[in-house]
Amino acid sequence: MSLDLPLVFAILMGAAILAYVVLDGYDLGVGMLMPAASAEEQDVMVASIGPFWDANETWLVLGVGLLLIGFPAAHGYILGALYLPVAAMLVGLMLRGVAFELRVKAQGWHAELWNWLFWFGSFLAAFAQGFMLGRYLTAFQQGGGYFLFALMTGAALCGGYVLLGAAWLILRTEGALQKKAIAWTKWGLLWVALGVALVSLATPLVSELVRNKWFDFPRTLALMALPLATLAAWLWVWRSLGRSDWKPFAGAVAIFVLAFAGLAYSVFPFVVLGWLTIWDAASHPSALKVVLAGVIVVLPFLVGYTVFAYRVFRGKAKAGLYGH
Amino acid sequence: MDAGDALLLARAQFGLNIAFHILFPTISIALGWFLLFFRLKYARTNDPQWLGTYRLWVKIFALTFAMGVVSGITMSFQFGTNWPGYMERVGNIAGPLLGYEVLTAFFMEATFLGVMLFGMERVSTRVHLFSSLMVAVGTTLSAFWILALNSWMQTPQGHVMDGGALIAGDWLAVLFNPSFPYRFTHMLLASGLTTAFLIAGLSAWRLLKAPADASAVKTLRAGALVAALLAPLQVFVGDLHGLNTLEHQPAKIAAVEALWKTEQGAPLVLFAIPNENAGRNDYAIEIPKLASLILRHDANAELKGVEEFGQDVPPVAPVFFAFRLMVGVGVLMLALAWLGAWLTRGARRPAPWLLWAFSGMTFSGWIATLAGWLVTEIGRQPWLVTGILRTADAAGRAPEAALGASLTGYALVYGVMLLAYIVVLTHMAGEGAKA
Numbered sequence: 009m010s011l012d013l014p015l016v017f018a019i020l021m022g023a024a025i026l027a028y029v030v031l032d033g034y035d036l037g038v039g040m041l042m043p044a045a046s047a048e049e050q051d052v053m054v055a056s057i058g059p060f061w062d063a064n065e066t067w068l069v070l071g072v073g074l075l076l077i078g079f080p081a082a083h084g085y086i087l088g089a090l091y092l093p094v095a096a097m098l099v100g101l102m103l104r105g106v107a108f109e110l111r112v113k114a115q116g117w118h119a120e121l122w123n124w125l126f127w128f129g130s131f132l133a134a135f136a137q138g139f140m141l142g143r144y145l146t147a148f149q150q151g152g153g154y155f156l157f158a159l160m161t162g163a164a165l166c167g168g169y170v171l172l173g174a175a176w177l178i179l180r181t182e183g184a185l186q187k188k189a190i191a192w193t194k195w196g197l198l199w200v201a202l203g204v205a206l207v208s209l210a211t212p213l214v215s216e217l218v219r220n221k222w223f224d225f226p227r228t229l230a231l232m233a234l235p236l237a238t239l240a241a242w243l244w245v246w247r248s249l250g251r252s253d254w255k256p257f258a259g260a261v262a263i264f265v266l267a268f269a270g271l272a273y274s275v276f277p278f279v280v281l282g283w284l285t286i287w288d289a290a291s292h293p294s295a296l297k298v299v300l301a302g303v304i305v306v307l308p309f310l311v312g313y314t315v316f317a318y319r320v321f322r323g324k325a326k327a328g329l330y331g332h
Numbered sequence: 333m334d335a336g337d338a339l340l341l342a343r344a345q346f347g348l349n350i351a352f353h354i355l356f357p358t359i360s361i362a363l364g365w366f367l368l369f370f371r372l373k374y375a376r377t378n379d380p381q382w383l384g385t386y387r388l389w390v391k392i393f394a395l396t397f398a399m400g401v402v403s404g405i406t407m408s409f410q411f412g413t414n415w416p417g418y419m420e421r422v423g424n425i426a427g428p429l430l431g432y433e434v435l436t437a438f439f440m441e442a443t444f445l446g447v448m449l450f451g452m453e454r455v456s457t458r459v460h461l462f463s464s465l466m467v468a469v470g471t472t473l474s475a476f477w478i479l480a481l482n483s484w485m486q487t488p489q490g491h492v493m494d495g496g497a498l499i500a501g502d503w504l505a506v507l508f509n510p511s512f513p514y515r516f517t518h519m520l521l522a523s524g525l526t527t528a529f530l531i532a533g534l535s536a537w538r539l540l541k542a543p544a545d546a547s548a549v550k551t552l553r554a555g556a557l558v559a560a561l562l563a564p565l566q567v568f569v570g571d572l573h574g575l576n577t578l579e580h581q582p583a584k585i586a587a588v589e590a591l592w593k594t595e596q597g598a599p600l601v602l603f604a605i606p607n608e609n610a611g612r613n614d615y616a617i618e619i620p621k622l623a624s625l626i627l628r629h630d631a632n633a634e635l636k637g638v639e640e641f642g643q644d645v646p647p648v649a650p651v652f653f654a655f656r657l658m659v660g661v662g663v664l665m666l667a668l669a670w671l672g673a674w675l676t677r678g679a680r681r682p683a684p685w686l687l688w689a690f691s692g693m694t695f696s697g698w699i700a701t702l703a704g705w706l707v708t709e710i711g712r713q714p715w716l717v718t719g720i721l722r723t724a725d726a727a728g729r730a731p732e733a734a735l736g737a738s739l740t741g742y743a744l745v746y747g748v749m750l751l752a753y754i755v756v757l758t759h760m761a762g763e764g765a766k767a
Contacts, residue, residue: 059446062401066434066442069408073434076412076419077427084416084728091413091730095738098406099745105402106749109395113756294499295424299431306435313466317443320451 013300014290017078018279020303024074026268028067029137030172030261035061037173039104039130040166041192042123048327049185050123054108056180056325059317061108065101075279077299079289082279089148090140097136104129131166138165145274146214147281157214164203168264171196175245175257180325190249193256197246204238204267211274217282218274231273238266339727341735342414345742347709349406351702352746356400358701361475361520362527363393364468366554367448371464375457381547384765389531392757393467394449399753401442406742415716417726422717424499425491425506426481433477441470472520479519483512485717486708487580498720510580514573515708521566522704524558525665526697531555532672533694534761536687543681547765552690553676559669566662571626577711578627581718583641584711587651589623590616591637598623598635603656606648611638646713650706658703661696668693695754 035057042050057064076083087094103125111122142158174192181189212219222231245259277285290296367389374382408430411419419426444466452460484490490505491498500506532555538548578585585591590606590613591598600622604613621631628635638645668689676682682690716723 059450062397062445063439063442065401065405066439069405069438070434072408072412073427073431076408076423077431080419080423080427083412084419087409087412088416088728088730091734092738094409094413095734095741098402098409099741101405102402102745102749105398106752109398110752110756113760291427292424292494292497292499295428298500298503299428302428302432302435306439310435310439313440313443317446320447320454 013293013296014078014286016300017074017290017296018277018286021071021074021078022268022272024067024071026265028064028071029268030264031060031064031067033134033169033264034172034176034257035064036104036130036134037169037171037196038176039126039173040134040170041173041177042127042130044192045185045188049188051112051327052181052185052325053177054111054126055327056177059321061105063314063317065105078291078296079279079284079286080291082284082289085280085284086144090143093136093140093143097133097140100129100132100134100136102129104133134166134169135162138162141165141271145211145218145271145281147283154214157210160203160210161207164200164207167196167199167203168267171200171245172257172260172264175260178249179253179257182324186253190256193245193249193260196260197242200263201242204263208235208270215274215281217278221274234266234270234273238263238270241266338730338732338735339724341732341739342727342730343723345735345739346410346414348739348742348746349403349410351705352750353400353403353407354701354705355698355750356396356403357471357475358523358526358698359530360393360396360400361471361523363389363396363530364464364471366527366531367393368461368464368468369554371461375461381550381765385547385551388760388765390449391760394445395753395756397441397445399749403746413730414728415726416728418716418721420497421721421726422485422491422498424494424497425484428500429477429481429484429506433474437470437473437477441467441474444470475519475523476516479516480507480509480512483515484509486515486712487511488717488720511573511576514569514576517569518566518573518704521562521569522697522701524562525566526701528555528559528562528669529665529690529693529697530695530757532559532690533692533696534757536682536690537694537758538761538764539682540684540687540691541762542764545764549676549679549682551765552672552682552687553679556669556672556676556690559665560673563662563666563669567666570662575627581711582636583638583645584651584708585627586636586638586641587646587648587711588655588707589627589635590648590652591623591635592648593637593639594634595637596624596634597621597632598637600626601652604652606652608648644714646711651711654703654706654710658700658707661700661703665693665696665700 038053038057042053045053072083072087075086107122107126107129111119111126139158139162142161143154145161146154146157171193174189174196177189178186178193212222222228241259241262245256245263248255248259275281277287279286279289367386370382370386370389373379374386411426411430444463447455447463448460448467451463455463484506487510488506489509490500490502490507492501493499532552535548535552535555538545539552542548574585574588589598590601590604592611592613597620599618599620601613602617602619604616604618607614624633624635625631627633638648672682672686672690675686712718714722714724716726
């Protein structure tokens, strides 16, 4: 039996993108929440993501790298079509990455400026990612309705990241800041509920392909498990607020995993919706094999030292190095 | 739309990004090893001065690394947005090399950096030293993969054609292509020199403000000594690299030497204004036969001129000037490094003029490195992959307006980032090391 390499790469790429969205999602979310906190709280918030954010963003490079390696034709096409939102996201990531390091080293209005840029960069990157998702789901079609849809997915993803970020802060902080984070999580949950509902309803409207995949009895009944499970995760997060430190974050991650599974189901087996399947776009098996070998060897180490790093920095965050 | 303008914009944008990006790995590759040295010194001696030095430079490393990460992410996207033809044709080779860089090096650096930066109180000395080692190994491994790919683009081998695209026939031949050993060593030494001058320069800056700071004296001396050792090595490796280029990319050498006609006993052009239209040098100052002597080790040997290569030659003037800038700055660095190492021997106090000289040369490695990259990358034109893919054939379909708008955005952001980086480094170093 020969291995279906394009399928393996599609799964790996999906896993890397999901890992990115969850991991960088919480630190982008923390960035977006900055203006709602006091100066001392901001230092703790930044400290809570300090040891992780470099590695979190690396998943984006892996995701786009796997697209590049596994599906070069799609890589050029997708990134060409998303040229400006990609540029906006990159500018956002750069601003926040630099602001993250510089906000502690600056004083007076400089510090305020970097704080503001940290918020703005986080927001710009998150919104641009959601916008790209919307453009991607509609196969980059031009027109006002499609543009509105992308604006909506952009706003919805921002809500998702705020939820992740707030739940992360419940896990990693204590006292007054944690109380604030609980309130933020509620707002995040409402935002996400609205966003997911709107996007779920609108996606079949803007894409016939997605509509046919979901509204096909009796398969539709089985598929209803996904929205129901998402609803259950949502309720679980809401109920655990104020009672548990870790459940809100775990539940928020579950919401992301379920939403991602729904999107993956909508899109599969296409890499460019309605045009290029993963088998059409795959690169030569020789290239796929050599990278797969590397992935198999490296992945256990990668998981190992990632777990190690999270263990080293378990517990509640203190302002520490990122304090003024 | 004029296709030439779009190509020029795409090149300008990618060139700007890659030039901005390389500034930071150039520092972090070697700084990782310097940090390991500082950390080991502290572990051995328990001297709080070494701890302070480590703490100062680990912060500078984190900032440098962050700048490298964010500009590197940009690059991974620009391969697709600016050069789709590149990935379509050689993606089966470039993709795996970039993939291995991310898998084996990038994650490792980024994760252990967290432990190295914030974990000193949370893990044992042994684990912390190990984390510092992993960061240093990771940055060097990154350089290995990237330089292997870049060298393969300059001197490709080990590939076979499969339809319109290339696939690797022999991965070891791809990795260890003819120019790789030279380019990799040249880059590592460039990183060592750049970082040594950064450390010496910022320590000198500190000493100008606080002459009594003993740890700044130590780091100034360490930087000067490392630079004094690496500079002559770099001259030697650079010469070998040049000979290798003469063998595999003679058109690049013709441009470096501004040699228009094939000549026996070619002169070394010290200075000239290369005249592309007329195919000659104006206002040339030359030393007879020296180019032949340097490149062929025979004063009367033949060197091929630009005329030999038809259309497949790079623009002469930028390559010619960039090469002279690189060598000029390199010679200054060598001279100052030796002088500095000599004048600080036996814990002698450095004179203020020496401190000013080192401060002034803090970022000299950046200039030499960028100039060197301009030589090798412009010297590769009109090819993207020598003999296989022309730059013009790899460009994308992005509209000019989108390219122009994003180029402006990037330039603005890079300008702010670079300024902030330099200001913050100077400020942090000025405050000095604190245990």
